[in-house]
Amino acid sequence: MQKSPKPRLICLTLAYFVIFPALIFLLSGSEISAAEQTQTLRVLCYNIHYGQGTDGKYDVARLAKVINDTKPDLVALQEVDVGVKRSGRVHEAQRLAELTGLAVRFGPTQHYEGGLFGNAVLTRLPILDVMIQPLPYTESTPQLVTYPRGAVIVTVQGKNGKPLRFISTHFQHNLPEDRIEEAKAINRLFTSDSEIPTILAGDMNATPDAEPIQILLKQWTNAIDEKATPTAPSTKPRSRIDYIFFRPAADFEIIETKVIDEPLASDHRPVFAVLKWKQK
Secondary structure (H helix, E strand, O other): OOOOOOHHHHHHHHHHHHHHHHHHHHHHHHHHHHOOOOEEEEEEEEEEEEEOOOOOOHHHHHHHHHHHOOOOOOOEEEEEEEEOEEEOOEEHHHHHHHHOEEEEEEEEEEEEEEEEEEEEEEEEOHHHHHEEEEEEOOOOOOOOOOOOEEEEEEEEOOOOOOOEEEEEEOOOOOOOOOOHHHHHHHHHHHHHHHHOOOEEEEEEOOOOOOHHHHHHHOEEOOOOOOOOOEEEEOOOOOOOOOEEEEEHHHHEEEEEEOOOOOOOOOOOOOOEEEEEOOOO
C-alpha cells in the first residue's frame, strides 16, 4: 500500500513560511548594515612652524608627541621643512612619520635654504593616490615678500573600500586678494566631482568672518567649535585661522571638535575633530 505524501507536503509548507522569511530578513539586514556603514575619523590640522617652538628650539619629537596624543587617523601639516638649513637639514615629514608610525606624503611649494618647504599629510589609512596642486599667488618682490602656495591631496581607502580625499593647504599670509583667489581655486578644483567625500584642512590665514572662509562655506561645512576658539599665536591666541572642513555635508557628522591647548611646540595651536564618515 502506497504511503500518503501529505506529511512531506506539510513539512515543505512549514519550511516555506518559517525558513524563507527568516532568510529574507537576514539578507535585508546585511544590506541595510552595508548601506549604513560608518567609520570614525580622528582628524588633526597643525601648522608646525618648520619644527620651531615658541622657545626658539627645533624639536620634531615634541611635535610628534602632540600628534600622537590625539591618536589621529588623518593629519594635515603646514610649514614643513625638508632638508632646509634653518632646521638642521632634517627631513621633517619623514621624521614625523617615523615617530608617529603613520604613512606620510609631502607636498613641497618652494625651494628654501637648500631644501624644500610645504605641506604634508600623515595617515594610518591605506593610500590610493597622491597629488600636488599649486594654488594662485602673487609673485614676491623686493617691496613685498610672498610665498608660493599649494595643496597636497591624498586619497585614502575606507573600511568598505570607498575612497576618501584629504587635503592639506596653506593660504597666503600677507595678501588678502591671494587668499580670496586660493579659496576660489579650492572650490573650483575639489567640488565638481561631488561624489568623492573630501576633508579639507589647513592654515587659511583668515578669520571665520573673512571673505576667503565665506567663499569656502559656499561648498564646504566648517567643523568648528561654537566659540571659534583662536589658534594663533599659540602662546596667547587671538585669531582663529586654522580649520577643518568637509563635504558633502550629508556624508559626515561632527562628533567632537576643539582647539588643543598646546602653546610650546609651534606658533599655532592644533585643531582636532572627530568625524563620523557615512560610507554609502
